[in-house]
Amino acid sequence: MLRPIFVAAAFLATTALPAGAQEQTVAVTLRPALDRPSTTFEGWGTALAWFADVTGGWPAAERERLADLFYGRDGLGWTIARYNIGGGNAAGTPPYLRPGGAIPGFWRQPRGTEGRDWWRADDPAMWDWSQDRRQRWWLDAIRDRVRVPIFEAFSNSPPWFMTVSGRVSGADRATDDNLRPGFENVFATYLARSVAELQRRHRITFRTLSPMNEPNTDYWFAANKQEGAHWSPARQAAMIDATDAALRAERLTTVVAAPDETNSVLFLSDWSAYPAATRARIGQLNIHSYGTIHQTGVRDAARAAGIRLWMSENDAPLDRDPENVEGMASPLAMAEHIVLDLKRLEPAAWVFWQAVEDLSTRNGAKGSNWGLVKADLRAADDAAHAIRVTRKYWAMAQFSRYIRPGDRLLAVDDLDTVGALSPDGSRLVLVHVNPGLNPRRLLPPAGWRGSMVVTDATHNATCVAGMTAPARSVATLVLHRGNPPSLPCRRAGVSTVTEDRDFAP
Template sequence: MLRVAATISIALFACTPAVATQTRSEAPVPVVDIRLQPDPAHPATRFEGWGTALAWFANVTGGWPDAERNRLADLFYGPKGLGWTIARYNIGGGAKAGAKPLSQPGANVPGFWRQPPDADGTDWWRADDPAMWDWSRDANQRWWLDAIRNRVDAPVFEAFSNSPPWFMTVSGEVSGAKNATDDNLRPGYERRFADYLTRVAAELEKRHHIRFATLSPVNEPNTDYWYAGNRQEGAHWSPERQAMMIEATAASIRAQGLSAVVSAPDETSSQLFLRDWAGYPASARAEIGQLNVHSYGDVHQSAVRDIARASGIRLWMSENDHPMPGDPQDFQGMTSPLAFAEHVVLDLKRLEPAAWVFWQAVEGFSPADTAGSNWGLIKADLRAAPDVAHRITITRKYWAMAQFSRYIRPGYRLIPVDDIDTVGAISTDDGEMVLVHVNGGLVARRLAVPAGWHAQMVLTDASHDAQCVTGTTAPPRSIVTLVLHHSATATSPCAAFR
């Protein structure tokens, strides 16, 4: 790591742990000093922003009373919320009429096709027949498109698919093939499915006055997750079939006149991403305008970064949530928020993505007879009827997310920091530097700012929810954001969120 000129660098002192001499009952919390060296001069990724997939939670909450759904939209996309600017819209495949509903709340995302009353079998659909489209479908998730557009100055929308419509599948089910490792799109249906996706995207752009920057036709494709009878839509795609679908989607985008580019492969982990990429011919690689990878595995992330760099293709971390495995449902505890924040730091450091996108921002409460889990940033009654009052609980993971998304803003550049627990970014004019540090341990960490910089600290721990505090010491089990300026009179970083 290169040393940086004092005007744009921050240094924290070398590690020298403090040794307590008192008895255990009297001993203060020990403190260590840590030296960091960000490198703003290093060629860096321009960050586009933060967001979430809409999909299931939007398919539920978009039909709630105005006060509740607007409150949720404000919490994520409003000026006093998380400051998100990105949303991934799920184009539902749509199950056959009379099929057993998918059991995941909100996962029955409707398709936009309409089956004529006298149509039998699976070969009746025609993309160019207006009678076979129903543009009234998916009203709840589409409410969120309008809500985000009305709150964000320059929203970034991506459309993505989990499964083809049932009549384009081999199994006749949108949850997957009978065998979880078999491809479920009918042979030769790549262009028909692509035309379905691009026609939906074009219609939604017109009806909601938005633009999809990207269109992702496959999701976590080379896994054994998706099988007939599963709880959600999903489809397996071998690398060969992925490549065929990528090329078909690109051709359909051009025919439809969309400005979007193909994003792919939205693989579940970097390790599987490499396997997919290795199986693509040059013709398929050339049609990809954005590389998407999920971070449910943390092996070979820098290898994906290198593919993006070598190919000159923008890279997104397009889906993740990371509660601590086995941590019982706990709205205010720090165990899962710390695990989540540490995961975000490592994603940003190793992938160096242009965006970081959450999976489902709202998750349902765990059943009372189970230990439960800490997925989601907000917990709500997703199984309750749409027209009743819904309990909405903000968890401390929400505030952990705020430590990142409120301060590392679209247009900032991610910069290297030679500390495993710290991620850095700098503004376009180099006038503001942001360092997010995760202290998951039991020892406080004293962060000293060198001459020329003035730091203000934002803290989330067991008793603070993204609150400004004095000093620059990270307490045990905390997430801190240091917002640095050259002026000592800079506005409080918390002022905009009061």
């Protein structure tokens, strides 16, 4: 979730050559390991918190446009969504969470009850399934756009009455666990029952349920602006055990995903503390990549355990890069981060944090470059909402439109390139990031021919002639053996799709 990104601000979008200057082109040979066994990729997506809680209540034309931008066949072609089961603060709590951050829970407190010990999961009167309609609109929108969607449910915090502090934003001290002692089974029942009911009401399937988010950190404290909770490794293990049991009690096919740790160092610390029986109850390992140290250790832990690995949350704008919808500094930082994540973690999925972030519209102050689309998240539902598509969106398109579910990730000997091969071996995709000032002439492996798509300061995922990646660009080579078939081309958001497999979700 939102926190500083440790990326050096070496040079920003203002970097430019003197007038009339032209840097020499450098040749880069790309050698993908076509025969090396690797991960079968499942797709790209986003967490729906918190932007979905805001935009799901916007006028139909605006929210439909956003859904098309991310999940439409002419958009990013995403196939994965992470739905946030809210905890929810007590009624009457003065608003203090960030826009969209106050995700309502599915509980109802009966009149006349006081304290925190009133809730009973087996009492239908204590559930309120009318809650969270805005985020839930997105479940239907994605279901209707994606042929085979993958849904994951996740939790940031227990409901207020299950917490020590009485706040869903964390304990009074950031290093204290905030779930009340002995409440693992109660909270697990709340999550599993929510999954079951949402599945029934929205005609979807949650493949996984992640009961904790970035648990072993010092991010979460009572005065924080978002939901969160600290969990020691021992409490994590108890919660994983309880969640698995609750899902089985509901007779769901949903399995536990964990630990959704913020970086690989903490992931390995958590994982090393889990008993063998707890590890066996995990159906998917989730890691966030807000740090890149020890990523191959996480990859190896997943391989050794035989458990699918997701990179389940990241956004990577360049540190100290002020909001700039057209700039290339943050798009390049994000693209380079994606390449390294795919090379080092070799995950089955790469999931963005929050696709829509707040646009700087007040006081003239510049915000950040978080998000792929910027919009005024503080405006009233019935207001007109300016929707600004950033170049980060187009940089993401360089990956998600071409590396598709079912493709096999490939090792490539160039540090700035990631590769993927289609299931039948006929289609090779190479995504290359050129962050420097020299154009790069990309040399694909012998026998492969095709087209190149580019995002840079003047192109938005546009087909260009040749195989030279301009300076400060993200370039995607779409290659076939021998003579390639007619390939799809994108120009500034206008689609000329000719192959269903390339972009159909």
